[in-house]
Every structure is written in structure tokens, then in C-alpha cells.
Amino acid sequence: MGIVVQKYGGSSLADADAIKRVARRIVEVKKSGHDVVVAVSAMGDTTDDLVDLATGVSPLPPAREMDMLLTAGERISMALVAMAISDLGFTARSFTGSQAGVITDSVHGKAKIIDVTPGRITQAIGEGHIVIVAGFQGVSADTKEITTLGRGGTDTTAVALAAALEADVCEIYTDVDGVFTADPRIVPSARKLDHVSYEEMLELAACGAKILHLRCVEYGRRYGIPIHVRSSFSQLEGTRVVNTPARPDQSSAPSEEVTMEQPIIAGVAHDRSEAKITVVGVPDKVGEAARIFEALADAQINLDMIVQNISAAATSLTDISFTLPRTDGQTAMTALARIQAEVGYDKLLYDDKIGKVSLIGAGMRSHPGITSKFFGALASAGVNIGMISTSEIRISVIVDENAVDDAVRATHTAFDLDADEVEAVVYGGTGR
Amino acid sequence: MGIVVQKYGGSSLADADAIKRVARRIVEVKKSGHDVVVAVSAMGDTTDDLVDLATGVSPLPPAREMDMLLTAGERISMALVAMAISDLGFTARSFTGSQAGVITDSVHGKAKIIDVTPGRITQAIGEGHIVIVAGFQGVSADTKEITTLGRGGTDTTAVALAAALEADVCEIYTDVDGVFTADPRIVPSARKLDHVSYEEMLELAACGAKILHLRCVEYGRRYGIPIHVRSSFSQLEGTRVVNTPARPDQSSAPSEEVTMEQPIIAGVAHDRSEAKITVVGVPDKVGEAARIFEALADAQINLDMIVQNISAAATSLTDISFTLPRTDGQTAMTALARIQAEVGYDKLLYDDKIGKVSLIGAGMRSHPGITSKFFGALASAGVNIGMISTSEIRISVIVDENAVDDAVRATHTAFDLDADEVEAVVYGGTGR
The missing domain is CATH 3.40.1160.10 (Acetylglutamate kinase-like)
Incomplete structure (x- = not known):
């Protein structure tokens, strides 16, 4: 006892x-x-x-x-x-x-x-x-x-x-x-x-x-x-x-x-609390990206997904995109604007009409084909993928905010997670 | 500073x-x-x-x-x-x-x-x-x-x-x-x-x-x-x-x-929160009063004024009256009822339609005649005195609850405490 x-x-x-x-x-x-x-x-x-x-x-x-x-x-x-x-x-x-x-x-x-x-x-x-x-x-x-x-x-x-x-x-x-x-x-x-x-x-x-x-x-x-x-x-x-x-x-x-x-898959999670910032036209030299993320770290901003495109050979410029909590959006934009001259990037884009859909399961570690099945389900549902990030047991994609529900439903069905009977519950957050 | x-x-x-x-x-x-x-x-x-x-x-x-x-x-x-x-x-x-x-x-x-x-x-x-x-x-x-x-x-x-x-x-x-x-x-x-x-x-x-x-x-x-x-x-x-x-x-x-x-007199205070209990027909022997107050002390009751009448020679019985917070009234009555057989008193009287009016001033210590002036003022206002208690700098009387206002006003005037001009204030208690 x-x-x-x-x-x-x-x-x-x-x-x-x-x-x-x-x-x-x-x-x-x-x-x-x-x-x-x-x-x-x-x-x-x-x-x-x-x-x-x-x-x-x-x-x-x-x-x-x-x-x-x-x-x-x-x-x-x-x-x-x-x-x-x-x-x-x-x-x-x-x-x-x-x-x-x-x-x-x-x-x-x-x-x-x-x-x-x-x-x-x-x-x-x-x-x-x-x-x-x-x-x-x-x-x-x-x-x-x-x-x-x-x-x-x-x-x-x-x-x-x-x-x-x-x-x-x-x-x-x-x-x-x-x-x-x-x-x-x-x-x-x-x-x-x-x-x-x-x-x-x-x-x-x-x-x-x-x-x-x-x-x-x-x-x-x-x-x-x-x-x-x-x-x-x-x-x-x-x-x-x-x-x-x-x-x-x-x-x-x-x-x-x-x-x-x-279960190979534990569940499908989604998140509508993030925004995406793209730094356009960053000179593709050593230290430029570091300077950008240093400025964001100094502003106490936690980044989630980060994507850097391959630079266009003709210009040697690259674009860097990342997601962050919407509540930090203003702070991040201000911090980045302050270093524009120093870094020499072209412009900033801000998008908070995004959502994140994540497929999570410890079983995916040893199962090939999870990613293609996931992306296939999204494609069939007509959902466009913006950014992708993965861990050992998770695949996350950024999609249009309005496509989140469709993406979650399509993924849930594709991985045979649907119950035979619908349970009547209300899903909510806990307080603190 | x-x-x-x-x-x-x-x-x-x-x-x-x-x-x-x-x-x-x-x-x-x-x-x-x-x-x-x-x-x-x-x-x-x-x-x-x-x-x-x-x-x-x-x-x-x-x-x-x-x-x-x-x-x-x-x-x-x-x-x-x-x-x-x-x-x-x-x-x-x-x-x-x-x-x-x-x-x-x-x-x-x-x-x-x-x-x-x-x-x-x-x-x-x-x-x-x-x-x-x-x-x-x-x-x-x-x-x-x-x-x-x-x-x-x-x-x-x-x-x-x-x-x-x-x-x-x-x-x-x-x-x-x-x-x-x-x-x-x-x-x-x-x-x-x-x-x-x-x-x-x-x-x-x-x-x-x-x-x-x-x-x-x-x-x-x-x-x-x-x-x-x-x-x-x-x-x-x-x-x-x-x-x-x-x-x-x-x-x-x-x-x-x-x-x-x-000032000889600092002010006139009043209190409508007390009640009076009279223990009627207490055998006038050593220890009887002590037993009564012991029972009340055991019940954690704070007494205020206490009066014991001279016993009637024919019966050797006396009455003991005291005042206490009204909120303790029920507890006190219960405690006293429990010792009735032991003490052998006749009955209990409970009165919560009383008020206390007190005249307070450090100056009264050295001024004779304060008591007679106080009681004279009450008599002129037609206020009957129930019980009396005094300290070096205070005289308190118990009067009928409905006579409290008249008693306070008459006393205030008799001791020349009235201001020339009336101040507009609200008199209230503090919280805690």
C-alpha cells in the first residue's frame, strides 16, 4: 500500500x-x-x-x-x-x-x-x-x-x-x-x-x-x-x-x-498556435544563419521547425524559414529587422495562417513507408505541404491553417486509427 | 527621517x-x-x-x-x-x-x-x-x-x-x-x-x-x-x-x-453586543459563586460586568447577574443549566435587549462629582440604570436597548462635549 x-x-x-x-x-x-x-x-x-x-x-x-x-x-x-x-x-x-x-x-x-x-x-x-x-x-x-x-x-x-x-x-x-x-x-x-x-x-x-x-x-x-x-x-x-x-x-x-x-502510430496531433517567418535573400556565407538565430535566441524566442533552401547558384542567396509561437511573432520580427543591414538579407515574410499536423508513434522507428503513406494521405485529401520536420518517432508538416482538419482526418483514417464506435467526449486543455 | x-x-x-x-x-x-x-x-x-x-x-x-x-x-x-x-x-x-x-x-x-x-x-x-x-x-x-x-x-x-x-x-x-x-x-x-x-x-x-x-x-x-x-x-x-x-x-x-x-472626559461609548444573564436564588454560601464562574470560564466565556445583590436575610438566597457577548449567550446558558442541581440555584434569566453606555476620561480620576453628573443626566433623560461598573477612568451602565441613543446624547451634552458645528462623517467599524 x-x-x-x-x-x-x-x-x-x-x-x-x-x-x-x-x-x-x-x-x-x-x-x-x-x-x-x-x-x-x-x-x-x-x-x-x-x-x-x-x-x-x-x-x-x-x-x-x-x-x-x-x-x-x-x-x-x-x-x-x-x-x-x-x-x-x-x-x-x-x-x-x-x-x-x-x-x-x-x-x-x-x-x-x-x-x-x-x-x-x-x-x-x-x-x-x-x-x-x-x-x-x-x-x-x-x-x-x-x-x-x-x-x-x-x-x-x-x-x-x-x-x-x-x-x-x-x-x-x-x-x-x-x-x-x-x-x-x-x-x-x-x-x-x-x-x-x-x-x-x-x-x-x-x-x-x-x-x-x-x-x-x-x-x-x-x-x-x-x-x-x-x-x-x-x-x-x-x-x-x-x-x-x-x-x-x-x-x-x-x-x-x-x-x-x-500501435505503430500513437496518434495525430495538431497545433494552430504557430507562425512562420521567412528571411528572404540571405547571403549564403558562413556565419550569416548563425547571426540570425543568435538574434532570435537573444530575444528569448523558442523556434520549432527550421528550413533552409539550397541557394540559387546564380545569386548565392538563400531563404531561411522557421516556425515559432504566434505570441512571439512581433518580438521576432523586431529582432530580425534590427540586424537587416548587418546580415544584408532582402526582406522578411510573416505568415500566421498556418497549422502543424504531426504523426507520432514509437513504432515508426522500425517501419519503413510511414512517411510516404502520410504524405500520400495528405495528397489524396488535397492538402499542400509547406515545411517538413521529422524525429525518430514523429513526422510533422506545416499546412495551410484551413487544411488542418482535413489533414488530421485523412491521416487518422489512413493509419487505421478510427474506432468502431464513436466515443462522446470533449477534448480540452488542462488549466495550469 | x-x-x-x-x-x-x-x-x-x-x-x-x-x-x-x-x-x-x-x-x-x-x-x-x-x-x-x-x-x-x-x-x-x-x-x-x-x-x-x-x-x-x-x-x-x-x-x-x-x-x-x-x-x-x-x-x-x-x-x-x-x-x-x-x-x-x-x-x-x-x-x-x-x-x-x-x-x-x-x-x-x-x-x-x-x-x-x-x-x-x-x-x-x-x-x-x-x-x-x-x-x-x-x-x-x-x-x-x-x-x-x-x-x-x-x-x-x-x-x-x-x-x-x-x-x-x-x-x-x-x-x-x-x-x-x-x-x-x-x-x-x-x-x-x-x-x-x-x-x-x-x-x-x-x-x-x-x-x-x-x-x-x-x-x-x-x-x-x-x-x-x-x-x-x-x-x-x-x-x-x-x-x-x-x-x-x-x-x-x-x-x-x-x-x-x-478634557476631563474623552468620550461616550456604547455597545449593543452584550446580553445579561441572571442566576436567581443562589444559596449564599462560600464557593457557590465561584462554582458558577468556574463553569463559565471552562466554557471559554469572557464576562464583562458582574453584580451580586445582597442576600435577603430571610432566605439566605442571592441573585448573581453578569453581562457577556450575545454570541456566547447560548453556550453560557447551557453551561449553567448543567450545574443547576449542584449549585442549587432557582432559575436563569436571559436578557439580550440591553445596551451599555460608558463615560470615559482619564480626567475623572481627579474630579469628584462625575458619577452624580452622569447619573443625573440619565435620570433627566428618563433612562433607567440596570447595572453599574466603574474603573479609574470609566463609568459604565447597562440600560434598556432602546434607551441607548437617549442616554448617549444626554451624557454627551451634560459633559459639554458637543461641537459648535456638526461634522459630516460616517462612523463605522474597521474590518480586520
């Missing part, structure tokens, strides 16, 4: 009734003989409301104070969950990120966890309490300041606690039944995956599936924490993120951790 | 505009060359909203979690005040009670401050920052749990900080202009006091004036902190609480700290 770590997002804690339902679920696990540690997000729209309050007093609030403000959200929800548990006759102790020993670096607004020292948690567990921890927050190692972990932070808190406590499992409760082969709003016949590997989940998260945050999956993989993504609104089994599931062409015997679905 | 400590209550921080106004006021003091440390309450109705949330999930929430919940209120307001200050081009650092070094005992919901270790505050001051501290909250010395100080807590936080930082003054900002000779809603001609002594202020607070909390005044007296009660909605001088002001019949030379008003 080990420790179970659970995470509940804002949509699972929207109001008093939701909080009571979560408390009953927590108590059930405690009754079954496990110790329970729960990471919670802020209730429903609390974070948005707090951000509105901040912008009401200052257009550009200091990051330190923004963290101080936002961390009030989990403080409220964790105390309420503890109260609801107490009302069921069990005892609970809530702890802030700082009290729970979530130690971070000191980058306000997007701090990274560098250690977890869960002394107060283990003491409370030892005393028989259920432990509720504020997600999304920590305290900086050097300055002892309150920090927040940024988007998906509570998922990361949960997995980090599971690692520090050597928990049996980290259950991520959300408002959908698990991880699907595609967004069911686009592909009604999408199937829920029973198992998915860490690396597949990483690629899915990186390619636009909002169900689990990248950092949470990375943390889980590094420490080997089984993650179970499931709905707080049902008792159904969700999706278990585990070590690389055995493939049909591998000889290992199936175990409980091994998926029996034998 | 020393340190100025300020306190702003919830009504001064009701919304974004109010917070910006408070920030401007804080910055003015900083500009004048002082270091500024500010204790803030939760915004407007935040605390009530949080209490509603709690009762929504549990009818009897654990005190520890209630403290965890309520402390989110000041966390929000302090971050917003710091942001608003930053928007004015100054830097501010907000600190929770725990970060600010407000060390308390471990009684959740009504913790007492036992020490203040303001290391982070003095460091922030040294770095040139304005410091904003969450009022009403602290951290327990032994268990390191988050605690709240109970009613009036932020006033107490402010004075405790002023003492620890050896501040020049502790300014308590509220929604009225200061301390008045009576509640202006009852006595429109009530005057604002320019000065009042700690002991007078203590009696006023204990007798129903809600402008400053008792514990705050006690703290101020013990450490000799000048307290300035004033309005956050005007630039007027308020009321300064100082050491005993010189009286006209004393020979000390007037100084800045000495009031020139020469």
Missing part, C-alpha cells in the same frame, strides 16, 4: 460541489489503504480573475508580485479541498508549495523545480493525514521568494512530488477521459489510448496535444513515474504513460506495463 | 481605484524621505466571500484550514498594492506574515503575536524598497503553521511592526476621520478628538468604539508607539493616541504630545 499522488485541475475544482466530489474521490483511495498526496490548481477561473485584478492596477506588473498574487489561487482551493475531506470524517493538511518543499530556481512566472524536500509531507502522512499541496508554485532556493512554474505547472508539481515521495503512481485528473489518437472535436472516431510511452507523450505534448504538459512528462520519464491521465468526472480507466511499450515485432513478453494495442 | 508604518483596511482597498489611491498616498510619504512599511487587510468583501466558500464545502471547517484559506485575502491585496506602487515608478516588496517574521502562538483563528523578527523587511528597506506586509496573519513559533490574529488583526500587525522596527509613528487608515467623542450617527454634534491617551483608547475600544482594536492599543501602549488614526479618504489630521495627556489641574508644561483640549 504505497503512496498515490493525484492532481486536480481548475475545471475539476470549479465550485463547492466539484470540490466535494474531488474530496470523495480522494477519500476512496485513502479508504483502500493508500496514502494520498494531492496537488491542486486554482479553482475554475480564479487565475484569470487575479490576472484581471493585476492589470487593473498596473499594465506591466512586476513578476515577483504577479507570482505572489497568483499563488493565492491554489491556497484557496487547497484549503477548501482539505475542509471538504475533513467534512467526510478524514483529516487533511494543506501545504503551500514552499511548505511542501518545492524548491525552484528564481525565474518568476516560469520557475523550474530544482529539488523537492518533502519533510512536512512525509510527517503529515506519518500522522495519518491526507496531504493537499498547492500546485504551480514553489520557493526559490537562493532568494526564498515565492515562484510559479508557468503553464502546466500543477502537472509538474504532481509528478515532482510523486518522484520525491517514490509514489506508486501519479494520477492526473482532467476533464477528458485520457489521451486520444486525435482531437475528438476534429475526428469523432478518435480512440482513447490505454497506454502511451513517455517519448510518444512528449512528442504529442510538443505537437499541440494539451492534455499533459511537456515538463510533466519529461519529469515522469526521468524518474520513471507511471502517469495515469484520467477524468475526474468518471471512474473509467484513462491513459497510462509508461516506459516504451513493446511493439508487435519485438520479442519481449507482454507485461502489465506493456500495451497490447500494438 | 525614520520609518512610518501605515495600515489600510479593507474599505480603503475596495477596488483597483482605491488601491491606486492608497499607492499614491504611500509614495507621497516615501517621497518625503521616510521609509514606509504598510500592513494591509484583504480587499473589501474578500474575507466574507472566502468564508462563504468555506461554509459551502463544510459546515464546520477545521481552524487550521480556515486560516490557510483566509490568508489568501491579504496575499491578493498586498501584491496588488505593490504592483500599483511599481506603476508609480517606485519599487515595493510584498511579504506574507510568515515572511515578515510575525511569529505567533498556535491558536488558529485568534493567534497572539509573540515576536516579530523583521529581517527581510529591514533588508528590503535597506535596498530602498517600500515594504507591504500582509496583515492579520503570522506563523506559529513551534508548529510553523499559518495562523490568523482574529478581529482587528491588521491593526495589531501594524503596531507590532512599528514596535519591532522602532518606527516614528503607526498610522491606522480607516474610513472615518478619527476617534470621536461619541458615535456621530447617534450624536451629530460629536467632535473628533485630536489626542486621546492609550488608557482612554483602551476603555473606548473595550466599551464598543470599533475604530481601533483593543489588542492594537495594548500593544501600542506597551511599546510606546504613537498611533495616528486617520481617514484614507482625506488629508485631514486624525486622532493621535499618545501617553496620558496632561490635565488642566496638572502642572506639567504642554508639549507636542500633550493635548490642549483639556
Whole structure:
């Protein structure tokens, strides 16, 4: 009877009734003989409301104070969950990120966890309490300041606690039944995956599936924490993120951790949050491309796909295209404009009417022909491919924004991912 | 140029505009060359909203979690005040009670401050920052749990900080202009006091004036902190609480700290929050009264006035009456009913249609005839006196609830407290 770590997002804690339902679920696990540690997000729209309050007093609030403000959200929800548990006759102790020993670096607004020292948690567990921890927050190692972990932070808190406590499992409760082969709003016949590997989940998260945050999956993989993504609104089994599931062409015997679905492909992800910038007419000399990417790095911009065309022999000029988050578009264009004279490029093109469609599966590693089947499906659906990027277990293409749905559906069908029956689910992102 | 400590209550921080106004006021003091440390309450109705949330999930929430919940209120307001200050081009650092070094005992919901270790505050001051501290909250010395100080807590936080930082003054900002000779809603001609002594202020607070909390005044007296009660909605001088002001019949030379008003009487306070219990027919033997008050003490009930009649010689029975907060009425009646057989009293009477009117002034110590003038004024106004209690600088009477206003007005006039002109103010309580 080990420790179970659970995470509940804002949509699972929207109001008093939701909080009571979560408390009953927590108590059930405690009754079954496990110790329970729960990471919670802020209730429903609390974070948005707090951000509105901040912008009401200052257009550009200091990051330190923004963290101080936002961390009030989990403080409220964790105390309420503890109260609801107490009302069921069990005892609970809530702890802030700082009290729970979530130690971070000191980058306000997007701090990274560098250690977890869960002394107060283990003491409370030892005393028989259920432990509720504020997600999304920590305290900086050097300055002892309150920090927040940024988007998906509570998922990361949960997995980090599971690692520090050597928990049996980290259950991520959300408002959908698990991880699907595609967004069911686009592909009604999408199937829920029973198992998915860490690396597949990483690629899915990186390619636009909002169900689990990248950092949470990375943390889980590094420490080997089984993650179970499931709905707080049902008792159904969700999706278990585990070590690389055995493939049909591998000889290992199936175990409980091994998926029996034998998928070559885990799913089709899509992302409409990126934009594409093309730097036209870059002199094809050593160091020019480096100068461009240095300028973008200095502006703290994370690039995704990068393509450089072969230079036209007559001119010795080349074009460099890359994709980046739309929210960084303006910053990137400004940074590049500043170095135009120095680099001597011709002009900049900006396109945010694009979408990315990604095919992901650990099985594609050993299966030739995946790429041609993928591109064939897109061609049959009349979808034009803009840029291409691949990894060992992923192929991504940039297409026209309006072609994303067609591309996802055609790919999903081409790889036999469609379920026999359509499941009625709503696919949505988790809060923080 | 020393340190100025300020306190702003919830009504001064009701919304974004109010917070910006408070920030401007804080910055003015900083500009004048002082270091500024500010204790803030939760915004407007935040605390009530949080209490509603709690009762929504549990009818009897654990005190520890209630403290965890309520402390989110000041966390929000302090971050917003710091942001608003930053928007004015100054830097501010907000600190929770725990970060600010407000060390308390471990009684959740009504913790007492036992020490203040303001290391982070003095460091922030040294770095040139304005410091904003969450009022009403602290951290327990032994268990390191988050605690709240109970009613009036932020006033107490402010004075405790002023003492620890050896501040020049502790300014308590509220929604009225200061301390008045009576509640202006009852006595429109009530005057604002320019000065009042700690002991007078203590009696006023204990007798129903809600402008400053008792514990705050006690703290101020013990450490000799000048307290300035004033309005956050005007630039007027308020009321300064100082050491005993010189009286006209004393020979000390007037100084800045000495009031020139020469009042024998500081004011008339009233309180409608008490009830009266009479234990009828108590056997007049040694130990019977002690047993009654022991039972009440065991039930954690604070008594105010106590009267025991002379026993009727024929029966050797006596009646014992006392007043207590109405909110404790039910508990007290239950505790007394439980010992009826043991004590052998006849019956219990409960009356919550009473009010207390108190005449307060350090000058009455050396002035005979105050009592007779007070009682004469009440008699002329047709007010019947129920119970009487006195201290060195106070006379209190219990009257019929409906006679309170008449009693206050008659007393105010009899002691020449009426102002020539009526000031337009609203007299209200401070939040917490």
C-alpha cells in the first residue's frame, strides 16, 4: 500500500460541489489503504480573475508580485479541498508549495523545480493525514521568494512530488477521459489510448496535444513515474504513460506495463498556435544563419521547425524559414529587422495562417513507408505541404491553417486509427 | 527621517481605484524621505466571500484550514498594492506574515503575536524598497503553521511592526476621520478628538468604539508607539493616541504630545453586543459563586460586568447577574443549566435587549462629582440604570436597548462635549 499522488485541475475544482466530489474521490483511495498526496490548481477561473485584478492596477506588473498574487489561487482551493475531506470524517493538511518543499530556481512566472524536500509531507502522512499541496508554485532556493512554474505547472508539481515521495503512481485528473489518437472535436472516431510511452507523450505534448504538459512528462520519464491521465468526472480507466511499450515485432513478453494495442502510430496531433517567418535573400556565407538565430535566441524566442533552401547558384542567396509561437511573432520580427543591414538579407515574410499536423508513434522507428503513406494521405485529401520536420518517432508538416482538419482526418483514417464506435467526449486543455 | 508604518483596511482597498489611491498616498510619504512599511487587510468583501466558500464545502471547517484559506485575502491585496506602487515608478516588496517574521502562538483563528523578527523587511528597506506586509496573519513559533490574529488583526500587525522596527509613528487608515467623542450617527454634534491617551483608547475600544482594536492599543501602549488614526479618504489630521495627556489641574508644561483640549472626559461609548444573564436564588454560601464562574470560564466565556445583590436575610438566597457577548449567550446558558442541581440555584434569566453606555476620561480620576453628573443626566433623560461598573477612568451602565441613543446624547451634552458645528462623517467599524 504505497503512496498515490493525484492532481486536480481548475475545471475539476470549479465550485463547492466539484470540490466535494474531488474530496470523495480522494477519500476512496485513502479508504483502500493508500496514502494520498494531492496537488491542486486554482479553482475554475480564479487565475484569470487575479490576472484581471493585476492589470487593473498596473499594465506591466512586476513578476515577483504577479507570482505572489497568483499563488493565492491554489491556497484557496487547497484549503477548501482539505475542509471538504475533513467534512467526510478524514483529516487533511494543506501545504503551500514552499511548505511542501518545492524548491525552484528564481525565474518568476516560469520557475523550474530544482529539488523537492518533502519533510512536512512525509510527517503529515506519518500522522495519518491526507496531504493537499498547492500546485504551480514553489520557493526559490537562493532568494526564498515565492515562484510559479508557468503553464502546466500543477502537472509538474504532481509528478515532482510523486518522484520525491517514490509514489506508486501519479494520477492526473482532467476533464477528458485520457489521451486520444486525435482531437475528438476534429475526428469523432478518435480512440482513447490505454497506454502511451513517455517519448510518444512528449512528442504529442510538443505537437499541440494539451492534455499533459511537456515538463510533466519529461519529469515522469526521468524518474520513471507511471502517469495515469484520467477524468475526474468518471471512474473509467484513462491513459497510462509508461516506459516504451513493446511493439508487435519485438520479442519481449507482454507485461502489465506493456500495451497490447500494438500501435505503430500513437496518434495525430495538431497545433494552430504557430507562425512562420521567412528571411528572404540571405547571403549564403558562413556565419550569416548563425547571426540570425543568435538574434532570435537573444530575444528569448523558442523556434520549432527550421528550413533552409539550397541557394540559387546564380545569386548565392538563400531563404531561411522557421516556425515559432504566434505570441512571439512581433518580438521576432523586431529582432530580425534590427540586424537587416548587418546580415544584408532582402526582406522578411510573416505568415500566421498556418497549422502543424504531426504523426507520432514509437513504432515508426522500425517501419519503413510511414512517411510516404502520410504524405500520400495528405495528397489524396488535397492538402499542400509547406515545411517538413521529422524525429525518430514523429513526422510533422506545416499546412495551410484551413487544411488542418482535413489533414488530421485523412491521416487518422489512413493509419487505421478510427474506432468502431464513436466515443462522446470533449477534448480540452488542462488549466495550469 | 525614520520609518512610518501605515495600515489600510479593507474599505480603503475596495477596488483597483482605491488601491491606486492608497499607492499614491504611500509614495507621497516615501517621497518625503521616510521609509514606509504598510500592513494591509484583504480587499473589501474578500474575507466574507472566502468564508462563504468555506461554509459551502463544510459546515464546520477545521481552524487550521480556515486560516490557510483566509490568508489568501491579504496575499491578493498586498501584491496588488505593490504592483500599483511599481506603476508609480517606485519599487515595493510584498511579504506574507510568515515572511515578515510575525511569529505567533498556535491558536488558529485568534493567534497572539509573540515576536516579530523583521529581517527581510529591514533588508528590503535597506535596498530602498517600500515594504507591504500582509496583515492579520503570522506563523506559529513551534508548529510553523499559518495562523490568523482574529478581529482587528491588521491593526495589531501594524503596531507590532512599528514596535519591532522602532518606527516614528503607526498610522491606522480607516474610513472615518478619527476617534470621536461619541458615535456621530447617534450624536451629530460629536467632535473628533485630536489626542486621546492609550488608557482612554483602551476603555473606548473595550466599551464598543470599533475604530481601533483593543489588542492594537495594548500593544501600542506597551511599546510606546504613537498611533495616528486617520481617514484614507482625506488629508485631514486624525486622532493621535499618545501617553496620558496632561490635565488642566496638572502642572506639567504642554508639549507636542500633550493635548490642549483639556478634557476631563474623552468620550461616550456604547455597545449593543452584550446580553445579561441572571442566576436567581443562589444559596449564599462560600464557593457557590465561584462554582458558577468556574463553569463559565471552562466554557471559554469572557464576562464583562458582574453584580451580586445582597442576600435577603430571610432566605439566605442571592441573585448573581453578569453581562457577556450575545454570541456566547447560548453556550453560557447551557453551561449553567448543567450545574443547576449542584449549585442549587432557582432559575436563569436571559436578557439580550440591553445596551451599555460608558463615560470615559482619564480626567475623572481627579474630579469628584462625575458619577452624580452622569447619573443625573440619565435620570433627566428618563433612562433607567440596570447595572453599574466603574474603573479609574470609566463609568459604565447597562440600560434598556432602546434607551441607548437617549442616554448617549444626554451624557454627551451634560459633559459639554458637543461641537459648535456638526461634522459630516460616517462612523463605522474597521474590518480586520
